[in-house]
Amino acid sequence: MIERVTSCRVCGGTSLTPFFDLGEQPFANALLKNPNDPDPRYPLALLFCNTCSLVQLTHRASERELFAHYVWVSGTSTAIHSFSEQFSDELLRRAPLAKNGYVLEIASNDGTMLKPFLKRGLEVLGIDPAENIAAMANQAGIPTEPVFWSREAARDLVTRKGPSPIIFARNVLPHVSNQRDFAEGLSIALAEDGVLAIEIHYAGVILKDLHYDSIYHEHHCYFSLRAVERLLSECGLQAFDIMQSPINAGNIILYLRKGPQSPSPTLATLRAEEEAQGVHQLGPWQEFAIRAKHHKEELVALLGKLLSEGKSIAGYGASARSSTMLNFCGIDNEILPVIADKSPLKQGLVTAGTHIKIVSPAEMLKEAPDIVMLLAWNFKEEIVAELRNSYDYTGRFLTPFPTISIE
Numbered sequence: 001m002i003e004r005v006t007s008c009r010v011c012g013g014t015s016l017t018p019f020f021d022l023g024e025q026p027f028a029n030a031l032l033k034n035p036n037d038p039d040p041r042y043p044l045a046l047l048f049c050n051t052c053s054l055v056q057l058t059h060r061a062s063e064r065e066l067f068a069h070y071v072w073v074s075g076t077s078t079a080i081h082s083f084s085e086q087f088s089d090e091l092l093r094r095a096p097l098a099k100n101g102y103v104l105e106i107a108s109n110d111g112t113m114l115k116p117f118l119k120r121g122l123e124v125l126g127i128d129p130a131e132n133i134a135a136m137a138n139q140a141g142i143p144t145e146p147v148f149w150s151r152e153a154a155r156d157l158v159t160r161k162g163p164s165p166i167i168f169a170r171n172v173l174p175h176v177s178n179q180r181d182f183a184e185g186l187s188i189a190l191a192e193d194g195v196l197a198i199e200i201h202y203a204g205v206i207l208k209d210l211h212y213d214s215i216y217h218e219h220h221c222y223f224s225l226r227a228v229e230r231l232l233s234e235c236g237l238q239a240f241d242i243m244q245s246p247i248n249a250g251n252i253i254l255y256l257r258k259g260p261q262s263p264s265p266t267l268a269t270l271r272a273e274e275e276a277q278g279v280h281q282l283g284p285w286q287e288f289a290i291r292a293k294h295h296k297e298e299l300v301a302l303l304g305k306l307l308s309e310g311k312s313i314a315g316y317g318a319s320a321r322s323s324t325m326l327n328f329c330g331i332d333n334e335i336l337p338v339i340a341d342k343s344p345l346k347q348g349l350v351t352a353g354t355h356i357k358i359v360s361p362a363e364m365l366k367e368a369p370d371i372v373m374l375l376a377w378n379f380k381e382e383i384v385a386e387l388r389n390s391y392d393y394t395g396r397f398l399t400p401f402p403t404i405s406i407e
């Protein structure tokens with residue numbers, strides 16, 4: 001089920017330094033039907049590769065076990081719909097040759113990101129390992145194949161359909177256990193003059209803004225630009241441009257082609273900034289671990305003070321990220337009786353490890369909590385606007401990251 005990592009996932013180096021132990025934690029997406037269900041916990045800790053500087057988990061969990069619990073459906077966020085339009089514009093602008101052939105998305109979830117391409121009359125294909133979610137996408141008119149992406153899957157696809165001139169893979173590369181196999185698959189499936197876009201949660205921002213809540217078993221690697229470029233370039237894919245994701249705090253979208261490329265000014269700047277920030281050194285990551293422990297103490301003290309003043313608190317967003325923060329900080333159902341989540345797939349379940357009931361936003365607001373703690377704080381604007389405008393919520397919001405605040 002879970003094994004200790006003895007060599008770097010990307011470079012194979014064996015000089016590895018563990019630097020941050022988050023304790024034994026359940027799989028972040030393993031929501032329970034009932035608080036009495038088995039609720040296993042596994043080691044969750046980070047190590048630093050002294051050879052290539054890649055930050056990664058000390059243990060590797062079985063991919064099929066992790067994905068069996070996958071319930072995130074991207075279409076539940078309204079911000080994602082407008083982002084999908086913008087994303088397709090940005091990608092097509094960089095890939096003028098996309099008119100012929102199909103647009104391929106790996107880990108396409110419910111197909112939300114492929115819809116704008118379909119609207120423009122392009123052929124699309126999604127690949128997603130979760131059978132139930134692939135079936136939902138097919139029903140919604142987005143052709144989707146339920147397979148795990150790999151070299152083998154790529155060869156099979158190219159035999160049937162030929163290579164693709166546009167491929168994108170958002171928030172999936174760090175989540176697969178064999179990054180090299182996955183990346184080589186992308187190279188195999190990409191046409192010679194095609195463009196690939198990769199979105200990842202960026203290690204430079206994780207380090208700077210203390211995003212320790214993004215550490216969970218599904219998230220094997222925390223890529224710096226240098227580490228992700230190294231992996232992809234070894235598979236024949238060279239970066240030429242980069243942009244910040246407008247909706248996912250701290251995410252970058254990297255654009256790549258085959259063959260030698262000259263970097264855009266934005267890419268060249270980020271490479272230099274990363275070097276200066278110390279993302280490739282162990283010291284700043286050891287400080288990160290200390291800062292995370294201080295953050296935990298501060299947050300727990302604040303929640304204790306609010307409860308002692310008689311304030312009621314509810315959570316919003318039963319995301320994977322919230323699971324890590326709740327378990328690391330020991331915030332359970334005594335502190336937060338409920339968490340609201342818009343996804344009907346999650347409502348009625350309880351959080352793993354902390355046993356907090358997940359309910360609809362309307363049900364959470366029936367109790368009129370004094371404070372809503374934003375666990376999905378990366379969607380803060382959207383959630384605040386919705387609770388204020390659609391539900392007339394007049395209480396306060398507690399935002400845990402990047403710094404703890406109540407407003």
Ligand SMILES: [Zn+2]
Nearest residue numbers: 008011049052
């Ligand atoms: Zn390495």
